[in-house]
Amino acid sequence: MKALTVSKAVTALMLAGLVLLPLYSQLSGNIFILTLFTRIVILALAAASLNLIMGFGGMMSFGHAAYLGIGGYAVGMLAQEGVGSGFIQFPVALAASALYGLVIGALSLRTRGVYFIMITLAFAQMAYYVASGLARYGGDDGLTVYKRSDFSGLINLSNRTQFYYLCLGCLFAVIFLIWRIVNSRFGLVVQGLRSNEQRMQAIGFPAKRYQLVCFVISGMMCGLAGALLANNTDFISPAVMYWTRSGDLMVMVILGGMGTLFGPVIGAVVYLLLEEFLSQLTEYWALIMGPLLLLIVLFGRGGIMGLLGRLNRG
Amino acid sequence: MLLVVEQFLNGLQFGLLLFLLAAGLTLVFGIMDLVNLAHGSLYMMGAYFAATFAAWTGSFLLGALLALGATLVLGIVLEMAALRHLYGRDHLDHVLATFGLILFFNEAVRLIWGPAGLALPLPAWLTVPVPILPGIHYPAYRLAIIVVALLVALLLYLGVMRTRIGMLIRAGASNREMIGALGINIKLLYTLVFGLGAALAGLAGLMQAPILTVQIGMGENILILAFVIVVIGGIGSIRGAFLAAISVGMIDTLGRAFLPNLLRQVLSGAAASTAAPALSSMLIYLVMAIVLVVRPEGLFPANRR
Known part of the structure; x- marks a missing residue:
């Protein structure tokens, strides 16, 4: 066994790149790249949270973007009502996500397989319509967040670099947490349930309870991403909860490598950079992206991480 | 009274349309x-084809027929080019691959027809109100949708339950290796089944087109409703899809009204x-949640495997 595998080297390079990015942006004067990567980091966080239930838990949620909206609306609505403190906004965002995850998870986990995919999709779509109906908070048009979350001098979210590092810190913290969860007894039970639910139940684990807790944790992580996203765009609208956004998150996870720790981050970086690149190339970028997805599914087993792993062996 | 009857029929019409899609x-x-x-x-392509062909031929019916054929062919081509390779793969792969296809279709439509929506005007004979009860009139076109959809539902039922092809389809659903071994070209x-499904979706799209505008993404919201129906009705069950579609159409329409x-x-x-507005758009999802709590497999699960 080699000490340094290809996938580890690529991961390390990417992480170093993410850490050093503001430096590059400062030196080159390219502010756009920092804005772009702030968004990428936030969505990577969302993808990592989805990976926890999808990759490790085997729960194929097609409604994860709902949490982006819930976290975002928690920030936006509180800001509109005059509560600007991040110390209130962020906990509320997490609590709201947890509550949504608890209710939706309890209902959805009664089903499995393709039913689960469709149910989570339908509930997220319901959340989308509810947000569209919130006339007081902009309805369809969305809600402008005039003032970013205020952390009373601790960190200034309006400073690009500080905000970027906050997002990156959150991403690393979440990945660390996922790593700890996956290797804990709890995480092993959840992974066991993915492989064989009946057998785990026969040993005496209450399957649904473990899965539900995992579902809620993942939702809270994604809610955090939502709260950051609303701060990043200074705006929140039902569009972030639209089902194609959930699809995007799924694609990021699969593209990077489901069930690997850093796969979703790589997936998010590659997917969003590709989107950026193609949309500069042609207005009709989805015309290329769509068939590309089809090809990735047909031929790219295990995503980028899987590819790197094969490179190492081959 | 007038409003109740009208909304009731609207619900029925919407439900039948949903059935065509969900079937x-x-x-x-x-x-x-x-x-x-x-x-x-x-569904979207059916509507775009109908609007285009109707404009070319100058006839609504001819346009609709051509559009139906075109979606059938499109479905068959799509199956042979892409989806055939996905059979037997993980459901997640299906979701991602067909998600990619949605991106492709939306963009292709934008490229070909432009971002603005199209209109599919109705011929004069379909716009007249028809008296259905003393003193109550209902638009002829909506009545026509109800009649056509009911007819298609009946044909579908007879086709699947009473014909040789239908028998093969049912046999294929319960054991594909066995009927392959019996010499059937599976x-x-x-x-053919995929083409039939595509034609049904196209029919729903082209019939809905004169009521709504033909636009990009029109198939997405209604697709979610079709999912809800499939989940409520039980996956693989045509009868379940029919009853669930009528109920969802009714609940949604009457709820909003x-x-x-x-x-x-x-x-x-x-x-x-x-x-x-929020509550009425939530209504069918609440119904779905209740069904799931009571019958996680749907109301009429097809007895398979």
């Missing part, structure tokens, strides 16, 4: 075990007018 979805899922998100795109059968007034009697005016 294709549930057939393809029940028989090929394929989750096809791009089903909504076929590949061709699957292609009458819920605001009902709420106004309980809540204050302002609270009611904020809660009503």
Whole structure:
């Protein structure tokens, strides 16, 4: 066994790149790249949270973007009502996500397989319509967040670099947490349930309870991403909860490598950079992206991480 | 009274339309075990084809027939080019691949027809109100939708339950290796079933087109409703899809029509007018949640495997 595998080297390079990015942006004067990567980091966080239930838990949620909206609306609505403190906004965002995850998870986990995919999709779509109906908070048009979350001098979210590092810190913290969860007894039970639910139940684990807790944790992580996203765009609208956004998150996870720790981050970086690149190339970028997805599914087993792993062996 | 009858018929019409969409979805899922998100795109293509062909030929009916044929062909081509390779793969792969197809179709439509929507004007004979009860008139076109959809539902039922092809389809659903071993060309059968599902989606799209505008993404919202119906009705069950589609169509339409007034009697005016739109759009999802709590497998699960 080699000490340094290809996938580890690529991961390390990417992480170093993410850490050093503001430096590059400062030196080159390219502010756009920092804005772009702030968004990428936030969505990577969302993808990592989805990976926890999808990759490790085997729960194929097609409604994860709902949490982006819930976290975002928690920030936006509180800001509109005059509560600007991040110390209130962020906990509320997490609590709201947890509550949504608890209710939706309890209902959805009664089903499995393709039913689960469709149910989570339908509930997220319901959340989308509810947000569209919130006339007081902009309805369809969305809600402008005039003032970013205020952390009373601790960190200034309006400073690009500080905000970027906050997002990156959150991403690393979440990945660390996922790593700890996956290797804990709890995480092993959840992974066991993915492989064989009946057998785990026969040993005496209450399957649904473990899965539900995992579902809620993942939702809270994604809610955090939502709260950051609303701060990043200074705006929140039902569009972030639209089902194609959930699809995007799924694609990021699969593209990077489901069930690997850093796969979703790589997936998010590659997917969003590709989107950026193609949309500069042609207005009709989805015309290329769509068939590309089809090809990735047909031929790219295990995503980028899987590819790197094969490179190492081959 | 007038309003109640009218909304009742609207609900029935919407429900039948949803059935056409859900039937294709549930057939393809029940028989090929394929989750096809791009089903909504076929619905959209049906509408675009109809608007284009009707403008070319100058006849609504001719345009509709050509559009029906075109979606059938499109479905068959799509199956042979892409979806055939997904049979037997993980459901997640289906979701992603067909998600990619949605992106492709939306963009292709934008490229070909432009971002603005199209209109599909109705011929004069379909716009007249028809008296259905003494003193109550209903638009002829909506009545025509109800009649056509009921006819298609009946044909579908007879076709699946009473013909040789239908027998093969049902046999293929319960054991594909066995009927392959008996010398049936299962590949061709699957292609035909997918084409049939595509044509049903196209029919729903082209019939809905004169009521709504023909636009990009029109298939996506209605696809989610079709999913809800498939889940409520039980995956793979045509009968379940039919009953669930009628119920969802009714609940959605009647909820939107009458819920605001009902709420106004309980809540204050302002609270009611904020809660009503959100609540009425949530209604069918609540129904789905209740069904799931009571019968996680759907109301009429097809007895398979």
